[in-house]
Every structure is written in structure tokens, then in C-alpha cells.
Amino acid sequence: MSRYIPIIGLEVHAQLLTKTKIFCSCEVDFGGEQNTRCCPVCTGLPGTLPVLNKQVVKYGVKAALALNCGVGQYTKIDRKNYFYPDLPKAYQISQFDLPVVKSGKIKIETEDGEKYIRIHHAHIEEDAGKLIHDNIENTSLADYNRCGVPLLEIVSEPDMSSAEEARAYLEKIAGLLQYAGVSLCRMEEGSLRADVNVSIKRPDATKLGTKVEIKNLNSLKAIVRAIDYEIERQTKILDAGDVVIQETRKFNDNRGITQSMRSKENAHDYRYFKEPDVIPVIISDEDIAEIKQQCQY
Amino acid sequence: MLNTDLISYLANLSKIEVEDADKEKLVSEMSAIVELMDAMNEVTIEDDLNLNGEGISLSNLREDEVVESFNRELVLANASHKKDGFFVVPKIME
Amino acid sequence: MALCDMGILELRQMLDSKEISSVELTQYYLDRIRELDSKVESYITVCDEEAILAAKRADEIIASGNTKMLTGIPIGVKDNICTKDILTTCASKMLYNFIPPYNATAIEKIKSQDAVILGKLNMDEFAMGGSTQTSYYKKTKNPYDITRVPGGSSGGSAAAMAAKLAVVTLGSDTGGSIRQPAAFCGVTGMKPSYGAVSRYGLVAFGSSLDQIGPLAKSSKECAEVLNVISGRDIHDGTSSRKQIDFTSELDCEIKGLKIALPKEFFGEGIDEEIRQAVLAAVKKYEKMGAEIVEVSMPSLKYAIQTYYLLSSAEASSNLSRYDGIKFGYCTPKAKTYEERIMRTRKEGFGDEVKRRILLGTYALSSGYYDAYYKKALYLREKIKAEYAKIFESCDVMITPTAPTTAYKIGDSYNDPVKMYLADICTVTVNIAGLPAVNTTCGYDKDNMPIGMSIVGKAFDDAKVLGVADAFEKNFMSVDPSL
Numbered sequence: 001m002s003r004y005i006p007i008i009g010l011e012v013h014a015q016l017l018t019k020t021k022i023f024c025s026c027e028v029d030f031g032g033e034q035n036t037r038c039c040p041v042c043t044g045l046p047g048t049l050p051v052l053n054k055q056v057v058k059y060g061v062k063a064a065l066a067l068n069c070g071v072g073q074y075t076k077i078d079r080k081n082y083f084y085p086d087l088p089k090a091y092q093i094s095q096f097d098l099p100v101v102k103s104g105k106i107k108i109e110t111e112d113g114e115k116y117i118r119i120h121h122a123h124i125e126e127d128a129g130k131l132i133h134d135n136i137e138n139t140s141l142a143d144y145n146r147c148g149v150p151l152l153e154i155v156s157e158p159d160m161s162s163a164e165e166a167r168a169y170l171e172k173i174a175g176l177l178q179y180a181g182v183s184l185c186r187m188e189e190g191s192l193r194a195d196v197n198v199s200i201k202r203p204d205a206t207k208l209g210t211k212v213e214i215k216n217l218n219s220l221k222a223i224v225r226a227i228d229y230e231i232e233r234q235t236k237i238l239d240a241g242d243v244v245i246q247e248t249r250k251f252n253d254n255r256g257i258t259q260s261m262r263s264k265e266n267a268h269d270y271r272y273f274k275e276p277d278v279i280p281v282i283i284s285d286e287d288i289a290e291i292k293q294q295c296q297y
Numbered sequence: 298m299l300n301t302d303l304i305s306y307l308a309n310l311s312k313i314e315v316e317d318a319d320k321e322k323l324v325s326e327m328s329a330i331v332e333l334m335d336a337m338n339e340v341t342i343e344d345d346l347n348l349n350g351e352g353i354s355l356s357n358l359r360e361d362e363v364v365e366s367f368n369r370e371l372v373l374a375n376a377s378h379k380k381d382g383f384f385v386v387p388k389i390m391e
Numbered sequence: 392m393a394l395c396d397m398g399i400l401e402l403r404q405m406l407d408s409k410e411i412s413s414v415e416l417t418q419y420y421l422d423r424i425r426e427l428d429s430k431v432e433s434y435i436t437v438c439d440e441e442a443i444l445a446a447k448r449a450d451e452i453i454a455s456g457n458t459k460m461l462t463g464i465p466i467g468v469k470d471n472i473c474t475k476d477i478l479t480t481c482a483s484k485m486l487y488n489f490i491p492p493y494n495a496t497a498i499e500k501i502k503s504q505d506a507v508i509l510g511k512l513n514m515d516e517f518a519m520g521g522s523t524q525t526s527y528y529k530k531t532k533n534p535y536d537i538t539r540v541p542g543g544s545s546g547g548s549a550a551a552m553a554a555k556l557a558v559v560t561l562g563s564d565t566g567g568s569i570r571q572p573a574a575f576c577g578v579t580g581m582k583p584s585y586g587a588v589s590r591y592g593l594v595a596f597g598s599s600l601d602q603i604g605p606l607a608k609s610s611k612e613c614a615e616v617l618n619v620i621s622g623r624d625i626h627d628g629t630s631s632r633k634q635i636d637f638t639s640e641l642d643c644e645i646k647g648l649k650i651a652l653p654k655e656f657f658g659e660g661i662d663e664e665i666r667q668a669v670l671a672a673v674k675k676y677e678k679m680g681a682e683i684v685e686v687s688m689p690s691l692k693y694a695i696q697t698y699y700l701l702s703s704a705e706a707s708s709n710l711s712r713y714d715g716i717k718f719g720y721c722t723p724k725a726k727t728y729e730e731r732i733m734r735t736r737k738e739g740f741g742d743e744v745k746r747r748i749l750l751g752t753y754a755l756s757s758g759y760y761d762a763y764y765k766k767a768l769y770l771r772e773k774i775k776a777e778y779a780k781i782f783e784s785c786d787v788m789i790t791p792t793a794p795t796t797a798y799k800i801g802d803s804y805n806d807p808v809k810m811y812l813a814d815i816c817t818v819t820v821n822i823a824g825l826p827a828v829n830t831t832c833g834y835d836k837d838n839m840p841i842g843m844s845i846v847g848k849a850f851d852d853a854k855v856l857g858v859a860d861a862f863e864k865n866f867m868s869v870d871p872s873l
Contacts, residue, residue, distance in 0.1 A: 018361050025364035034382045039367045040493050044712045045375075046486070046594040047473040047495060051628045054358035076349055081708055081755075083312050085386040085728055090312075090711030098349070132383070140728070141383035142716070144372075269310060271755035273764065274349055276598035276705055278628055282352035304749070311707060311752045312714070313745055314733035323749075329808050330750055334696050337766045348768040357632075359625065371492040375718035384716055389728040 004200035004238065006231045007208055008166050009158035012173055013151045014183040015127070015191040016059045021148035022126045023050030023093060023278075028150070030189065034143035042148035044088030049277045050126075052077065056150040057281055059182040060100035060124050061291045063152055066180035067173070069104025069119055071288055077278040081271045085142050086129040094153075095123035096272040098280070101154075106176070108168040117169045118157040127151050152183065158197060158208070163227035167220055170194060180295060187219055194223060198230045200238065209234070210244040214258055216251045226251040230258050299328045394419055395555035396870075399464055399612045402558060406453055406463045413453065413463030417446035417507050420465045424509065424556050427873055430537055432529040433551040435470050436478050437510040449505040460615050461506040467557035469548050470511040471518055472603060473592040474498055477508070481594050482526035483516045485713050485720050485739035495592020496627065497561065497603050497620040504619060509557055512547030516741045517710065518563055518596045520544050521571055521810055524800065525743045532800070533576060534871040535839055539797040542572030545606065549576035552606045554873055559607040559616055565597045566698050567792075567817025569604045570829040574792035574842025577831045577868060579859065580606040581613040584850050585824030586631035588617070589624030595709040597702030598629075600821040608868075610828055610859040614638040617852070633850050640857030646680030648858065651785035653688045656816060665791045668833030668841040672862060673789055679861065686781050686788075690774045691819065695811055697774065698818035700754045700767035707751025713739060746807060775823045782848045787858050791816050792829045792842035816844065826852040830859045831868050838869070 021028055024041035041048040057075070064071045076098040081091040101122035108115055127149040132141045154173060160166045174185035174192055185192040194217055199209035214230060217223045234244050249258040274280075304324050308315045315323060369382055378385040394416070397405070405411045421439055428434055442465065449463035468474060471481045473491035475498075480486045494502065502508075515525045523531040523546025531546045533539040534554040541550040545562030549572035552560050562569040564582035573580025582604045593603050605616035614637035621637070624630040652673065657666055677683055715721030715735035722738050725731035740748070754763040781788065793816055820827045826847050833841040847855035 019363050020361050025359070025362065026366045027363045033369070035369050035372050035384075036382075037366045038369075038372045039364075040491075043372055043717060045491065045493075045718065046479075046481070046489065046712070047491065047592040049591050049595075049627050049629075051359045051626065053361055054355065055361035057355060057358060074349075074352055079708055081711060083711065083714070083732060085384075085389065085716060088712060088717055090714065091708055131386075131389075138388045140386045140389055141380065142386055143383060269757045271310075271708070271752065271757070271760075273704060273708070273755055273760075276629075277595075280349055280352040281358065282354050284354065287355045303753075307749050307752050307756070310756065311711070311748050312732045312736055313740065313748065314737040323746075326746060326807060327749060327753075330699075330746065330811070331753070333808050333811065334700060334750070334754075334763060336693060336696050337700070337763055340693060340766050340770065342766065342769045346769060346772045348765070348772065353628075359628075367492065374492060375489055377715065377719075377721040386716055386728050387725060387731055 003202070004235055005203055006161050007158045007199045007201060008160035008227060009197040010156045010166060010169060011195045012154045012170065013193040014154065014177050014185055016056055016150040016152055016183055017181065018053055018055045018059065018150055020053055022053050022056045022124065022150035023148050026148065032145055035145060037145040038147070043144050050093055052278050053150065056124050057100060057283070058291055060152060061283060061288060062180050062182050062295060063122060063177060064101040065292060065295060066176045067101065067104055067119055067122065068106055069122065070102035071283055072098055072100045072102050073283045074098060074280055075100040075283065076280040077275040078272050079275050082268055084128070085140055086131050088129070088144060088147055092126060092128065093275055093278070094125035099123035106172055108165065108172050110165055110168050115165065117159045120155045120157050122152055122154040125151050125153055163224040166196065166227055167224055170220065170223065196223060196227060198227060198234070200231060200234045210246045212244065212246065213248040214251055215248060218253065222251055222253055225256050226258055229256060233258065299324060299331050395423060398608050399460065399558060399615050402464060403460065407458055413446040413449040413507060414443060416463065417442050417465050420509055420557060427554055428556060430532065430873060431534055431550050431554045431556070432531050433513055433547040433554065433556060434467070434510045435480060435482065435513050435528050435547070438477060438508060441477065442507050442509050445505065445507045449507060452505050459504040461501055461504040461619055463505065463507060464558050465507045465509045466501060467509050467512045467548060467551045467560040468498065469514055469545050469560070469562045471514060471563055471594040472498060472561060473594065474508060474511065477511065479511065480528070481517050482514045482528055483739065483741065484527045487720055489719050493592065496589035496624045498592060500620050512551055512560060514547055515544035517594070517744050518544040518565055518568055519706070519743050519747050521567070521813060523547060523572070525741055527741060530800065533797045534873050535577060536797065536837070538799055539839070540575065540800055542575030542797060544568040546572045548606050549573050549578055549580065552576065552578040552608070553871055559605055559612055561603060562606050563593055563601060563603050564821065565600045565702060566814050566821050569606060570817055570827060570844055571793050573606055573829040574840065575797040577840030578606050578608060579610050579613055579828065579830050580604065581617065581828040581856065582820065582826065583617055583621060583852050584826045586629055587635055587850070587852060588621045589627040589630045591624055591626035597705045598709060599705060600702055609863055610830060610856045611641055613828065614641060614856045635850060635852050637853050637856055640853040641860045643854065643857035643861070645676060645858070645861050648681040648787065649684055649785040650676055650681050651684050651686045651781050651788040653686050653788065653790060655688055655691045656790040660815065661791055661794045662796070664835045665794070665796065665841050669789065669791045669843045672832040672843050675862065675865070684785050688777055690770065690777050691815065693770050694774065694819045694822070695815060697767045697770040697822060698814065699750065699811055700763050701771065701822070703747045703751035704754045704764050705751070707748045707755065710744070710748055743807070771822050774819050778823045778825060787855060788846040790844050790846065792844045796835045796839035796841060820846055825849055826855045828855050828859045830863055832862070832866065834869060
């Protein structure tokens with residue numbers, strides 16, 4: 001019996017099934033030769049501007065309906081600023097405080113019965129490119145085909161208390177989004193990605209424990225293994241009277257362990273501010289009604 | 298207060314290398330500028346104004362229709378380091 | 392009248408009646424540039440070959456009788472507006488070799504009329520400045536006095552107009568960058584309403600403030616150019632659906648026009664000669680039957696801070712893409728990604744650009760956002776509301792365009808704070824997204840031009856140009872003696 005309660009939250013990224021990217025009209029597709037599905041906008045050339053794809057917002061509304069969440073009827077686009085070679089503009093166009101999908105909750109089934117997991121919000125954003133590491137030359141090769149592919153990021157509340165619950169939640173979300181037709185949600189193909197936040201606390205503690213983020217989870221199995229390992233790792237630390245460091249860790253699939261990432265991931269000041277190139281979108285009651293009609297329920 | 302540490306932090310955040318020799322001068326120039334900006338301290342946000350501006354209706358957004366992407370040669374034309382159709386970046390310290 | 396004194400309308404007639412060909416006209420301007428620009432230094436790139444080729448094509452169109460307003464007209468373009476296959480540097484080392492693979496929408500539109508692009512004009516680096524002295528390439532001079540600045544950031548565009556090295560030029564205005572150099576160089580320059588002209592292809596500085604606009608010898612010509620370059624653009628989500636005919640109020644009635652004069656612009660801080668010249672111009676409007684209304688704009692107290700915080704914050708983000716990887720300058724000495732971007736940006740950007748990036752980063756950073764950026768957003772709404780209230784009962788507003796006339800090269804621009812404060816007459820117009828035109832209303836004791844700004848309601852650009860035109864009809868401008 002564990003002396004600690006695990007507190008688990010999930011950030012799920014689902015690639016939306018639109019024909020074109022979120023901010024330009026390049027085609028969204030799998031595979032393809034590097035840098036062949038790009039244009040001045042998604043490669044961030046000087047003078048270019050993002051133009052929001054209507055279907056991306058519509059899918060956001062569909063997702064809200066499917067996930068039993070509220071719709072942000074005045075929804076705003078924001079910039080998240082950071083430097084990384086897979087991000088051509090050095091900012092990701094995303095949403096910060098007025099997302100298209102507001103809070104809600106979904107029901108999951110576990111062996112201990114039914115449980116509700118709350119969704120904090122979900123927002124639309126652009127995906128980054130891909131980096132391939134050239135170990136011979138010691139360089140990284142950047143392919144921007146994936147830049148601008150539309151994502152829906154679903155952020156849960158830290159309501160899960162086991163790896164099993166996390167799995168059930170992820171499977172439920174994926175199922176709902178697939179059924180709504182907004183995403184294929186296939187982890188193996190990359191149309192579904194998840195990061196996990198894990199902390200542990202004593203049952204009687206009022207404060208939450210230190211949160212650790214785990215990235216690089218490429219399958220459902222990896223998520224379960226990573227969570228179990230992390231709970232054990234943090235348990236050992238607290239039992240020894242030590243302190244868990246707040247950080248981002250990478251899951252090493254081969255060894256089944258999480259490892260500290262020395263990258264700047266750990267301390268980011270994203271300097272969020274409203275994207276001046278994209279006007280906030282007003283989603284009317286009529287818009288929602290029309291989209292509801294198109295859904296398969 | 299604007300000091301060398303804060304300037305170093307901001308320079309790092311905006312990824313602009315500043316040599317130690319130039320830091321003092323930069324601190325003094327930025328201090329004068331920030332002092333001008335500090336008049337903002339006299340301002341209190343009173344009303345509940347919408348700071349995000351007017352919105353646009355969903356129907357006015359771009360249609361989801363494919364337009365042919367640019368030729369890869371053009372995409373890479375201005376890059377100083379490229380290889381096999383990729384942009385090349387030196388080693389990223391992890 | 393010499394050829395270089397003719398405007399678009401006269402040249403249109405001469406071209407269409409075959410009195411002159413576009414090739415002759417273009418060659419004439421290229422010769423003038425060769426002869427005079429070494430003194431003025433307004434052009435960074437001159438496109439001799441492409442210009443003659445475009446002129447030849449224009450002559451074919453003229454022969455077929457299908458001309459449009461700008462067919463065959465030689466135009467200069469500020470170097471932060473992307474021109475396909477033509478070097479576009481933003482006057483920065485960072486873009487010393489940048490050849491855009493696409494045209495800005497404004498350029499597509501003038502090219503669709505077969506206008507002739509003579510070359511790319513000098514500016515302050517990345518449009519940040521009021522003197523065109525921060526350019527990496529050259530320091531443009533004021534044709535009225537080559538020991539003085541032409542203003543900025545569209546100093547090349549204004550100086551080329553004053554020295555008659557193009558028929559019209561295109562500039563950009565974020566906090567006064569068309570109007571102030573137009574004032575310093577004695578030409579007409581217009582910043583249209585925000586959203587009237589597509590920003591696609593304008594290298595971004597302050598995205599919620601930037602607009603492309605024309606500089607010309609007259610408001611009439613500005614109106615003709617604006618009719619060509621404006622309009623809804625699918626590549627710019629902030630471009631407006633409102634159609635404007637910029638020529639529709641030329642010859643408008645001045646009788647009964649209500650002109651607002653904000654008292655803050657006519658007191659301390661404005662040179663006496665400028666104050667007198669603008670008030671004399673206002674008197675002329677009164678004689679034409681206009682009614683003058685004295686108003687006050689208390690929000691001007693924080694206008695400079697609001698402008699610099701908003702524009703620097705946006706700029707700090709807009710300029711993050713310059714890292715040596717996809718385009719532009721790349722440092723030769725870097726072993727890691729981190730070193731490459733940090734050194735590229737250190738070596739590629741000039742000092743003023745770096746200061747603005749740092750200021751913007753500061754204003755947006757965690758812990759300071761509420762104190763600076765959020766307050767600037769709030770004050771923006773206050774400034775908009777103040778203008779809206781004034782325009783409830785007034786049609787236009789008149790102010791000086793700058794607190795001084797063109798100053799000597801070497802003065803001021805080394806003092807950032809002093810430079811920033813000099814923007815007081817122009818920045819609120821950008822903050823509120825309103826249309827404003829500068830037109831020359833006098834000359835000071837050193838014969839330097841004095842400009843006044845006519846400001847209007849959002850999308851009332853035609854009225855603004857009409858009011859300026861009414862003054863210009865009866866004003867004798869003085870050419871520089873180059």
C-alpha cells in the first residue's frame with residue numbers, strides 16, 4: 001500500500017483532420033520529402049502573416065461538444081515565445097487565456113468503478129517542425145513540413161491517481177475525438193501525443209507535491225510504464241527525506257526509466273501576449289447549433 | 298531596478314550575446330529608457346475595458362482549401378546552411 | 392515644367408498620348424539617381440535592368456491602350472517591403488543577402504498595373520528610428536540641407552521624393568515613419584487607416600501599428616496610389632473588408648468643416664516657428680469657412696510610453712526569427728546552436744534594434760507584464776476613446792507633424808530618450824489606427840520644411856486627403872536646391 005497519493009495530469013496533443021495547415025494553405029499530410037509542404041508563411045519568412053483556418057476553429061467547437069466542455073465564444077489567439085530550431089518564427093501561435101474549449105469533465109471506467117476526470121481547457125495551436133540528429137556531423141537537420149499543422153491541446157486537471165486511470169482517460173479522449181471526426185488520434189502515427197505531469201503527496205497533506213513533467217511518450221504502454229516508474233522514483237526520494245525537483249524528464253523507452261533533461265525546458269518565460277496578426281474569433285450560438293447538427297450523435 | 302543581472306537575463310531570453318565590456322553601457326542606456334517607461338507606475342487600470350479588441354465572426358475566416366506549396370529550392374534558397382533538402386543547425390546542447 | 396516636377400496625373404497623360412515612353416521616363420529617373428543620389432544617398436539598391444525591362448513591358452501595355460493609373464510610372468520602394476527576386480535588407484546587416492521569393496501584396500498590386508520599380512530605399516534599421524541614421528548601409532541626407540537628417544524611418548522614401556528621384560515612393564509608418572520624414576523633407580506622406588493596406592510582405596516591426604503608405608508631391612497623388620495598393624487581402628487577416636475610394640473627397644467642401652485643435656500640440660515642446668506655421672495654415676482653413684474647435688487630449692501624457700511598450704513588445708517577438716538558420720546573416724563562428732543564434736543576433740543587429748528588443752522582452756516578461764505591457768494595452772483603449780469622443784463632433788484634427796524641423800546629422804540620434812520624445816506628434820495616430828497625412832505648410836528661418844498633419848476618423852481617409860488637398864491647391868512649395 002502506498003503511503004502517498006499520486007496526482008496525475010495529462011496534456012494531450014491531437015492533430016486535427018483539416019486539409020490545410022492552421023495558418024497557411026499548405027496541405028496537411030503524412031510523410032513526404034522534407035521541406036516540400038512549406039511556404040513563406042509556415043517557414044516564417046520576413047513579412048509573412050498567419051491566416052486562421054476556419055475548419056480548425058470549427059473542429060475546436062466539435063471537440064468541445066464531444067468532450068462535454070463549454071465553448072469559448074470569444075476566443076483569442078496568442079504567441080508563446082521561445083527559441084528552438086524546429087520553431088521557425090521562434091514563437092508558437094497558440095492560445096493562452098481565452099481558449100476555444102472551456103472546462104468540462106469526462107467519465108472514465110476503471111476496475112474501481114466510474115470516475116470523472118475534469119478537463120481544464122483545450123486550445124488550438126500550430127505544431128512545430130521535425131529535427132533529425134545527424135550524429136556523424138554532429139548537427140541537426142530541420143524539416144518544416146510539420147510546421148503549422150493544426151493541433152488541439154487538451155489539458156486535464158490533475159484528477160488521475162494511477163497509471164490505469166491515465167490510460168483510461170487517454171483512451172476515452174482519443175475515442176471521443178475520433179468519433180467526432182476531428183482527429184485520427186493514432187499515437188503510432190504521431191496524430192496523438194501526450195505529456196504527463198506526476199506528483200505525489202501524503203493523504204493528509206493539503207499542498208500538492210512537486211510536479212514533474214514527462215515527455216517523449218510514444219505509446220500507451222510507455223505512458224503507463226513512465227507513470228509507474230515516476231511514482232516509484234518520487235516515493236523513494238520522499239521516503240529518504242529528500243525533495244523532488246521540479247523539472248521536465250524524458251522517458252527512456254529502452255530502459256523503462258525517466259531521465260532528467262538538462263535543456264532549457266526547465267525554466268521558460270514564454271512572454272505570452274495576444275497575437276496581433278490574428279483577430280479574436282466570435283463563435284455565435286447559431287454557429288454552435290450548426291456545428292452540432294453536423295455531428296454524428 | 299535595471300542592473301547587469303537583469304540585462305544579462307533579458308539578453309539571454311532574447312538570445313542576443315552581450316560581451317561583458319558592453320554590459321555597463323547597455324545598462325546605462327536601458328536604465329534611461331526604462332526610467333521613461335516607469336511613468337506607467339502613475340497609471341492604475343480602472344475600468345473593465347476589453348483589452349483584446351473587436352472580434353471577427355467565424356464565417357469570415359479562411360476556407361480550408363489547399364494551395365500548392367512552394368518549391369523546396371525556393372524554401373531553402375536563402376538558407377546559409379543546408380543539406381539534402383534540410384536546414385542545418387549545429388549541435389544542440391541538451 | 393521639368394519632367395521631374397510632373398506628378399502621376401500629368402505623366403499619365405504624357406505616357407498615354409505617347410509624348411514620352413515609359414522607357415524614356417524610367418531612363419530619365421535612373422540618370423537622375425546616378426547623378427544626384429551620391430549626395431542624398433536615398434537608394435540602397437537601384438534596379439537598372441529590371442526597371443528598363445518593366446518599362447518596356449509597360450510601353451507594350453500603353454500601346455495596346457489598356458493602361459491603368461500607375462502603368463509605366465517609376466516608383467521607389469522602402470527596403471522593408473518584400474520585392475520578389477530583389478534584395479530586401481530592411482537596412483540591416485541581418486538581411487544583407489535576403490532575396491524574398493514572393494512580393495508584398497502592395498507590390499503585387501502596383502506590378503499588376505505595370506508600374507516600374509526603380510529600386511529599394513534606405514531607412515532606419517528594421518524601421519526603428521526617426522532619422523535614417525541607424526541604417527547599416529548608408530546615412531541618407533535631407534535634400535534641403537545635406538548636413539541635416541531626412542527624418543525616419545522612411546528617410547530614403549522622403550529624401551528621394553524631395554530630390555525628385557522617383558515619381559512617388561512607398562514607405563511604412565509605425566509611429567510616424569512616413570509622416571515625420573515627409574515633414575522634414577517637404578513632401579506629402581500618408582499613413583492610411585490600420586487595415587486599409589495589406590501588411591503581407593511588410594517586414595513586421597509593430598504588427599498592430601504598421602501600415603504601408605505613399606509619399607508624393609501631393610495628396611492627390613497619394614490618393615491615386617492608395618487606390619491601387621489598398622483593399623482586402625486574403626494573406627492578411629487584419630486587412631479590412633471596407634472599400635475606400637481615396638480620391639472621393641478631393642475637392643470636398645471646407646465650408647462648415649469642423650477642425651479639432653488639441654491644445655497639447657500647440658504649447659510647450661513645439662518649436663515656435665512650427666506652431667506659427669501650422670496655426671497660419673489653420674487660419675487659411677478658417678477663411679475657407681471651416682470651424683475651429685479647441686480640444687484637449689490628456690492621454691497624450693503617456694502616449695510615448697504606450698507606443699514604445701506596445702511596439703517594442705511586438706518587435707521583440709517579430710524579430711526572434713532572425714537566427715541565421717532559414718535566411719539572412721549567419722555568424723561564421725559558432726560550434727553550437729545556442730552560440731549560432733546568440734552571435735548571429737549580436738553581430739547582425741544594430742544597437743537601436745537591440746535596445747528595442749530588450750525593452751520589449753522586459754515589458755512582456757513574467758513579473759513585468761502587468762506593470763508595463765498590460766497598462767499600455769489599457770492606455771491604447773483610452774487613447775482610442777479620446778479620439779472617438781473628439782470625432783463625435785469634429786471632422787478632422789490638425790496638429791504639427793513634428794516638434795522640430797530637420798536637425799543636424801549627429802544631434803539627437805545618439806540619445807534614445809530624446810529621440811523617443813520627439814515622436815509625440817505622431818504616435819497616437821498609430822495607436823488608434825487612424826488615417827493621417829502630412830503636408831508642407833511652411834518653411835523655417837533656415838528654409839527647412841514645416842509639416843502639418845491632418846488626422847481623421849478610422850476609414851475616413853478620403854476626407855483627410857481632401858482636406859489636405861484643399862490647402863495644397865493654394866500653397867506654393869519650395870524645392871530644395873540640390
